[in-house]
Amino acid sequence: CAMAMNSKPFTVFVEGNIGSGKTTFLEHFRQFEDITLLTEPVEEWRNLKGWNLLDLMYKDTAKWAMTFQSYVSLTMLEMHQRPTPTPVKLMERSLYSARYCFVEHMMRSGTIHPAEFAVLDEWFKFIMNHIHIDADLIVYLKTTPSVVYERIKKRARSEEQCVPLSYIEELHKLHEDWLINRQHAECPAPVLVIDADLDLSQITEEYKKSEHQILRKAVDVVMR
Numbered sequence: 001c002a003m004a005m006n007s008k009p010f011t012v013f014v015e016g017n018i019g020s021g022k023t024t025f026l027e028h029f030r031q032f033e034d035i036t037l038l039t040e041p042v043e044e045w046r047n048l049k050g051w052n053l054l055d056l057m058y059k060d061t062a063k064w065a066m067t068f069q070s071y072v073s074l075t076m077l078e079m080h081q082r083p084t085p086t087p088v089k090l091m092e093r094s095l096y097s098a099r100y101c102f103v104e105h106m107m108r109s110g111t112i113h114p115a116e117f118a119v120l121d122e123w124f125k126f127i128m129n130h131i132h133i134d135a136d137l138i139v140y141l142k143t144t145p146s147v148v149y150e151r152i153k154k155r156a157r158s159e160e161q162c163v164p165l166s167y168i169e170e171l172h173k174l175h176e177d178w179l180i181n182r183q184h185a186e187c188p189a190p191v192l193v194i195d196a197d198l199d200l201s202q203i204t205e206e207y208k209k210s211e212h213q214i215l216r217k218a219v220d221v222v223m224r
């Protein structure tokens with residue numbers, strides 16, 4: 001049932017490390033007509049007027065990380081703001097994982113200059129104070145770094161082939177600090193943790209756990 005475009009849909013952020021199965025999780029919900037799926041616009045990051053910013057970032061991180069994260073944040077903001085015709089909206093990642101996981105890592109590792117970090121942080125704070133982008137629920141696909149590292153190698157996305165395990169471990173810790181240890185109060189949504197180490201055959205049971213929570217909330221939104 002299409003809802004008026006102006007009412008706020010029940011919004012879910014699907015978060016997790018590289019290779020944690022976010023796209024697979026989202027595809028599982030393709031079957032429901034009352035849910036709008038917004039997957040990560042990786043193809044936009046791979047081709048902005050012919051420039052593959054994702055590849056540039058992985059090839060020369062110090063030079064391109066700021067530019068890449070700046071564009072990623074713009075594409076995420078566009079998705080946060082996109083009108084949703086359904087009672088439920090599932091988004092792959094968010095401006096929160098952009099800031100608390102990826103940009104945070106780049107600042108701590110010295111990949112970006114403190115002045116570059118300051119600019120990205122000012123953009124993030126302005127958006128937080130002026131635009132409502134909160135989630136009603138965060139689904140955290142919790143994984144073990146070594147498991148997703150093997151998946152990344154098997155998936156063989158060309159730009160990611162040089163990603164070291166240490167990077168995956170650092171991103172994991174930042175996801176845990178945010179979603180398990182709840183170190184950032186700006187994003188107070190409840191977190192539903194899914195064991196995403198499970199391989200495809202077993203994980204459907206895990207998805208059903210979240211399906212119930214998400215769809216029940218969808219009914220609440222529609223009945224509101």
Ligand SMILES: Cc1cc2cn([C@H]3C[C@H](O)[C@@H](CO)O3)c(=O)nc2[nH]1
Pocket residue numbers: 018040042054072076093094095097098099102160
């Ligand atoms: C919000 C956000 C998503 C995101 C993805 N990535 C990278 C990780 C993967 O290699 C690829 C697709 O998620 O993009 C990144 O470097 N910075 C990001 N920030």
